[in-house]
Amino acid sequence: LFKMTRYQQRIAALVFLSVFIFGCNSPSNKNSGVKEELNQKQPNIIFIMSDDHAKNAISIYGSRLAEIAPTPNIDRIAKEGVLMHNVFVTNSICTPSRAAILTGQYSQLNGVYTLKDDFDNSSNHLGKLMQKAGYSTAVVGKWHLHTEPTGFDYYNVLPGQGLYNNPKLKEIGKQWKYHNKGGKVYKGYVTDVITDESIKWLENRDKSKPFFLMSHHKAPHGLWEFAKRHEHLFADKEIPEPNSLYENGNHGPLKGERYGSSISDRYPKRNMLHQVTREGWPTGIIDTLGMTKREKTHLAYQKYSKDYLRTVAAIDENVGRILDYLDDNHLAENTIVIYTSDQGQLLGEHDYFDKRWMYEESLSMPMVIRYPAKINPKQVNNDMVLNIDFAPTLLEFAEAEVPSKMQGRSFKSNLFGSTPTDWRTSMYYRYWMHMAHHYIPGHYGIRTKDYKLIFFYGLPLNQNGALSEITEPYWEFYDLKNDPKEMNNLYTVEKYQQIIKELKAELLVKKQELKDTDESYPELIELRNKFWN
Numbered sequence: 001l002f003k004m005t006r007y008q009q010r011i012a013a014l015v016f017l018s019v020f021i022f023g024c025n026s027p028s029n030k031n032s033g034v035k036e037e038l039n040q041k042q043p044n045i046i047f048i049m050s051d052d053h054a055k056n057a058i059s060i061y062g063s064r065l066a067e068i069a070p071t072p073n074i075d076r077i078a079k080e081g082v083l084m085h086n087v088f089v090t091n092s093i094c095t096p097s098r099a100a101i102l103t104g105q106y107s108q109l110n111g112v113y114t115l116k117d118d119f120d121n122s123s124n125h126l127g128k129l130m131q132k133a134g135y136s137t138a139v140v141g142k143w144h145l146h147t148e149p150t151g152f153d154y155y156n157v158l159p160g161q162g163l164y165n166n167p168k169l170k171e172i173g174k175q176w177k178y179h180n181k182g183g184k185v186y187k188g189y190v191t192d193v194i195t196d197e198s199i200k201w202l203e204n205r206d207k208s209k210p211f212f213l214m215s216h217h218k219a220p221h222g223l224w225e226f227a228k229r230h231e232h233l234f235a236d237k238e239i240p241e242p243n244s245l246y247e248n249g250n251h252g253p254l255k256g257e258r259y260g261s262s263i264s265d266r267y268p269k270r271n272m273l274h275q276v277t278r279e280g281w282p283t284g285i286i287d288t289l290g291m292t293k294r295e296k297t298h299l300a301y302q303k304y305s306k307d308y309l310r311t312v313a314a315i316d317e318n319v320g321r322i323l324d325y326l327d328d329n330h331l332a333e334n335t336i337v338i339y340t341s342d343q344g345q346l347l348g349e350h351d352y353f354d355k356r357w358m359y360e361e362s363l364s365m366p367m368v369i370r371y372p373a374k375i376n377p378k379q380v381n382n383d384m385v386l387n388i389d390f391a392p393t394l395l396e397f398a399e400a401e402v403p404s405k406m407q408g409r410s411f412k413s414n415l416f417g418s419t420p421t422d423w424r425t426s427m428y429y430r431y432w433m434h435m436a437h438h439y440i441p442g443h444y445g446i447r448t449k450d451y452k453l454i455f456f457y458g459l460p461l462n463q464n465g466a467l468s469e470i471t472e473p474y475w476e477f478y479d480l481k482n483d484p485k486e487m488n489n490l491y492t493v494e495k496y497q498q499i500i501k502e503l504k505a506e507l508l509v510k511k512q513e514l515k516d517t518d519e520s521y522p523e524l525i526e527l528r529n530k531f532w533n
């Protein structure tokens with residue numbers, strides 16, 4: 001009689017189990033995904049980028065909005081991967097940030113300084129380099145770089161800003177039309193449509209290659225139109241307000257300088273109320289007749305925030321659809337999923353809306369990354385990362401070479417918890433589109449872990465779309481450790497003078513290193529000579 005010991009029984013059970021599991025995963029089997037994806041050396045990459053999504057409007061960052069407007073699906077990426085706390089944009093506006101992400105270069109190198117500049121699609125950018133690395137590549141949704149996408153095996157992109165409802169999309173193979181022209185109507189809400197088209201491409205992709213998909217949303221960019229299903233979201237709720245909506249401390253230019261420092265004497269077209277009451281607000285204009293200034297601002301903030309957060313709700317749902325697709329198709333393990341936004345957004349802080357400023361809310365980009373096969377869940381990263389670092393990082397993950405002309409640096413090892421000892425400790429920022437649209441002067445500055453110094457030079461410098469009006473130059477300096485909300489411009493305070501002097505020196509070194517030396521703008525050099533000290 002054949003009789004097994006308990007040990008032998010266990011071995012037999014394991015053998016049986018192994019045959020069962022691996023048998024199910026044999027290449028001939030329908031559920032072969034798990035094994036196949038791990039055999040693929042290069043990871044798949046899905047880069048989901050929305051437009052103007054503030055860190056404050058993503059619940060895992062724990063802002064005042066976290067409870068009322070949760071984003072469980074975006075949060076899930078961070079919980080299963082890495083939550084990035086210090087990711088910054090180099091020029092806080094749509095078109096330039098997108099160009100910086102693709103080229104790994106600042107505006108002064110890639111040539112896209114403002115919304116009006118065309119992207120040089122003959123450049124050797126991320127899409128082309130991923131293609132060369134053996135990837136099947138696609139971009140779906142917002143493009144906003146004017147010229148035809150190159151480096152993508154497939155594209156289907158919005159003309160210009162695109163529409164929220166029944167948007168047009170311009171597909172590869174159809175006759176390309178410049179910038180905001182052309183396209184075919186797709187029925188539905190834009191965030192759903194972009195996800196539908198992204199998933200459709202994933203379904204039909206060349207499965208013999210790893211894939212790189214850039215799925216770019218229009219939302220939550222203004223002017224906001226939410227999906228019908230979110231019409232009543234927040235209906236009876238009060239959206240928590242930032243303290244600086246009414247009380248601004250000494251934020252902005254110092255007293256006596258042009259444009260004033262208090263909210264009431266500041267350039268009025270920069271504030272919340274102006275935005276919400278201006279003509280063409282798609283979800284209806286609020287009636288503020290007979291109200292006090294405070295009441296008007298309160299109402300404007302509530303209206304702005306609710307419209308904004310309703311468009312965010314659809315973004316989060318659609319991020320969930322992508323994650324579900326990866327799960328259902330056994331692709332989750334070996335696919336890097338990134339969620340970010342082209343820059344941040346001011347949501348009533350200092351009574352501001354929009355972006356462009358070097359202030360934290362607009363300078364900061366949200367970023368969460370998941371890569372289950374290689375990166376442990378629940379990681380947090382505080383390294384100073386810039387949008388020009390995205391391309392080098394993705395290329396390193398793809399095992400491709402990073403061109404030396406890229407100014408960014410890969411943060412792949414940072415994601416594994418090992419930050420290079422010479423990682424950057426400061427960053428350079430510049431906004432070029434002087435006074436255009438929302439009356440924000442041209443400025444540049446430096447941010448370290450603890451401080452921020454900004455020079456508002458206020459010149460158009462012949463930039464496309466900049467207004468010709470010259471504004472008074474001024475400086476701002478913030479002690480971020482003690483004043484994270486940037487309520488007090490301490491530029492003239494005695495005890496900071498040594499630090500300010502050092503930051504100015506470092507700012508000039510950065511400008512030199514990054515090839516942005518102002519030499520081609522004599523009017524700026526002249527102004528620098530007068531106002532630098």
Ligand code: CA
Pocket residue numbers: 051052093094221342343
């Ligand atoms: Ca944007």
